[in-house]
Amino acid sequence: xxxxxxxxxxxxxxxxxxxxxxxxxxxxxxxxxxxxxxxxxxxxxxxxxxxxxxxxxxxxxxxxxxxxxxxxxxxxxxxxxxxxxxxxxxxxxxxxxxxxxxxxxxxxxxxxxxxxxxxxxxxxxxxxxxxxxxxxxxxxxxxxxxxxxxxxxxxxxxxxxxxxxxxxxxxxxxxxxxxxxxxxxxxxxxxxxxxxxxxxxxxxxxxxxxxxxxxxxxxxxxxxxxxxxxxxxxxxxxxxxxxxxxxxxxxxxxxxxxxxxxxxxxxxxxxxxxxxxxxxxxxxxxxxxxxxxxxxxxxxxxxxxxxxxxxxxxxxxxxx
Amino acid sequence: xxxxxxxxxxxxxxxxxxxxxxxxxxxxxxxxxxxxxxxxxxxxxxxxxxxxxxxxxxxxxxxxxxxxxxxxxxxxxxxxxxxxxxxxxxxxxxxxxxxxxxxxxxxxxxxxxxxxxxxxxxxxxxxxxxxxxxxxxxxxxxxxxxxxxxxxxxxxxxxxxxxxxxxxxxxxxxxxxxxxxxxxxxxxxxxxxxxxxxxxxxxxxxxxxxxxxxxxxxxxxxxxxxxxxxxxxxxxxxxxxxxxxxxxxxxxxxxxxxxxxxxxxxxxxxxxxxxxxxxxxxxxxxxxxxxxxxxxxxxxxxxxxx
Numbered sequence: 001x002x003x004x005x006x007x008x009x010x011x012x013x014x015x016x017x018x019x020x021x022x023x024x025x026x027x028x029x030x031x032x033x034x035x036x037x038x039x040x041x042x043x044x045x046x047x048x049x050x051x052x053x054x055x056x057x058x059x060x061x062x063x064x065x066x067x068x069x070x071x072x073x074x075x076x077x078x079x080x081x082x083x084x085x086x087x088x089x090x091x092x093x094x095x096x097x098x099x100x101x102x103x104x105x106x107x108x109x110x111x112x113x114x115x116x117x118x119x120x121x122x123x124x125x126x127x128x129x130x131x132x133x134x135x136x137x138x139x140x141x142x143x144x145x146x147x148x149x150x151x152x153x154x155x156x157x158x159x160x161x162x163x164x165x166x167x168x169x170x171x172x173x174x175x176x177x178x179x180x181x182x183x184x185x186x187x188x189x190x191x192x193x194x195x196x197x198x199x200x201x202x203x204x205x206x207x208x209x210x211x212x213x214x215x216x217x218x219x220x221x222x223x224x225x226x227x228x229x230x231x232x233x234x235x236x237x238x239x240x241x242x243x244x245x246x247x248x249x250x251x252x253x254x255x256x257x258x259x260x261x262x263x264x265x266x267x268x269x270x271x272x273x274x275x276x277x278x279x280x281x282x283x284x285x286x287x288x289x290x291x292x293x294x295x296x297x298x299x300x301x302x303x304x305x306x307x308x309x310x311x312x313x314x315x316x317x318x319x320x
Numbered sequence: 321x322x323x324x325x326x327x328x329x330x331x332x333x334x335x336x337x338x339x340x341x342x343x344x345x346x347x348x349x350x351x352x353x354x355x356x357x358x359x360x361x362x363x364x365x366x367x368x369x370x371x372x373x374x375x376x377x378x379x380x381x382x383x384x385x386x387x388x389x390x391x392x393x394x395x396x397x398x399x400x401x402x403x404x405x406x407x408x409x410x411x412x413x414x415x416x417x418x419x420x421x422x423x424x425x426x427x428x429x430x431x432x433x434x435x436x437x438x439x440x441x442x443x444x445x446x447x448x449x450x451x452x453x454x455x456x457x458x459x460x461x462x463x464x465x466x467x468x469x470x471x472x473x474x475x476x477x478x479x480x481x482x483x484x485x486x487x488x489x490x491x492x493x494x495x496x497x498x499x500x501x502x503x504x505x506x507x508x509x510x511x512x513x514x515x516x517x518x519x520x521x522x523x524x525x526x527x528x529x530x531x532x533x534x535x536x537x538x539x540x541x542x543x544x545x546x547x548x549x550x551x552x553x554x555x556x557x558x559x560x561x562x563x564x565x566x567x568x569x570x571x572x573x574x575x576x577x578x579x580x581x582x583x584x585x586x587x588x589x590x591x592x593x594x595x596x597x598x599x600x601x602x603x604x605x606x607x608x609x610x611x612x613x614x615x616x617x618x619x620x621x622x623x624x625x626x
Contacts, residue, residue, distance in 0.1 A: 129329070
């Protein structure tokens with residue numbers, strides 16, 4: 001599999017002010033620190049983590065909505081700069097979490113779906129209308145949906161419209177930022193199946209951002225676990241789910257409620273994630289880690305292969 | 321299904337809006353009424369040409385003549401034909417209303433949308449400018465603007481004394497004074513809209529600021545803008561009469577509905593009809609514009625149910 005998009009040492013910091021004479025100390029929110037991973041053609045990579053772990057920020061970076069403070073972004077082997085930006089924008093589309101906010105309430109569905117083509121100026125009005133009609137049937141909506149407005153649709157239907165829109169410029173990668181979390185469970189599986197089907201038909205890659213590990217288990221090839229803006233573990237889905245290496249991943253998997261299983265043996269994590277304004281020194285997970293030792297408080301662990309499993313890497317001094 | 325059929329399945333947003341507007345009865349009726357008013361004002365040209373009626377020709381022996389075959393609505397306090405004066409005055413009033421609102425409104429719109437969309441320093445500068453305009457006392461400003469000597473600005477003295485100069489002077493005065501409310505309204509609505517996901521989605525697809533403003537921000541802030549514009553039209557038509565009364569802008573003998581109404585003030589007991597006609601026309605215009613605004617709102621907001 002060839003590399004489609006790669007993040008290389010991406011950091012995102014938000015300056016929250018301060019640092020002036022009267023405004024107190026400078027406050028910098030570190031939403032993502034030195035994150036590197038790659039997405040291959042046709043692959044689905046999940047970004048998982050608690051809320052506030054920087055999942056959506058990284059999704060925005062990939063989708064071009066957020067300029068990283070440091071690090072590089074590669075698209076099909078070339079760094080994204082002024083020249084390649086346009087092609088990258090066409091090839092990377094985003095589906096948002098909230099299907100009620102993501103569609104312009106004053107635009108009919110046909111215009112919403114064809115909008116990326118209008119913006120990029122790659123199709124005539126007739127071609128755009130035809131493409132919209134084509135896509136609306138692909139995502140399982142009737143043709144008469146085209147002339148209706150977003151408020152006439154349910155959450156699941158709106159998410160289908162958002163997906164149709166993302167498909168309009170024939171992208172290679174869709175960033176799906178928690179596309180299911182606003183939907184009912186029964187609708188979730190429908191949309192999930194639709195996404196799977198579209199992936200097979202168009203050879204799409206997904207960057208699937210989610211905190212729902214059960215959903216992730218259904219769709220993805222690889223999993224990347226984020227904690228406080230740091231990549232703590234990345235690997236194939238089965239490896240990560242069967243033999244999690246990082247204690248945070250283990251705790252995350254233990255916390256998934258399952259019918260017929262006794263409540264978490266072993267360790268669940270206590271406490272809250274620390275503020276990204278004041279990340280702890282050393283390994284950022286050490287205040288909550290059951291295995292924390294002195295080295296964890298001092299030295300930042302590197303992302304290295306887990307013992308005996310080359311494809312699975314974890315950032316922990318005591319990885320399993 | 322064939323490709324052409326599929327292409328026809330989608331209708332453009334403007335067609336959809338027109339369909340929604342057509343279903344709004346009051347809006348459609350107002351459109352017709354406004355068209356008739358414009359037609360009425362424009363009839364002055366053929367009437368003058370064919371009957372030789374002059375809106376400024378006085379006849380002091382025929383003051384307050386009742387309606388007759390030659391003068392359908394009678395004559396005013398200087399013996400001038402009322403009907404032709406209403407027609408010519410309509411041209412003035414409607415043009416001042418539309419141009420004053422249009423120029424001032426579009427300026428305010430542009431300023432507000434830029435301030436709201438770009439934010440930061442530009443927002444601060446533009447909004448302090450707006451606050452400054454609001455803080456200016458209106459009447460002294462009007463007197464200063466009204467006293468500007470056009471010949472010193474390089475216009476010929478014939479133009480400076482003509483009715484056209486007065487007309488443009490009034491349009492410009494109104495435009496300068498009347499944009500602040502719309503600017504602040506648009507800025508506030510823009511700030512809300514620009515943070516919505518659909519605006520971010522457009523940016524993710526590579527949209528620039530002009531496109532985003534035109535395609536997403538404007539339609540979504542249309543409701544308050546339309547309300548502000550329609551209210552402004554009526555106010556401007558009356559404002560024109562105030563300015564004319566103070567001696568700036570459209571000065572007698574050139575008629576406008578506003579100054580006809582003003583002139584009739586003292587005669588309201590002896591000749592109430594002279595106040596009634598222009599008053600009624602202003603009233604109808606303002607009502608029609610308001611309902612037209614209702615119709616436009618309905619057309620732009622797909623959620624509104626009539």
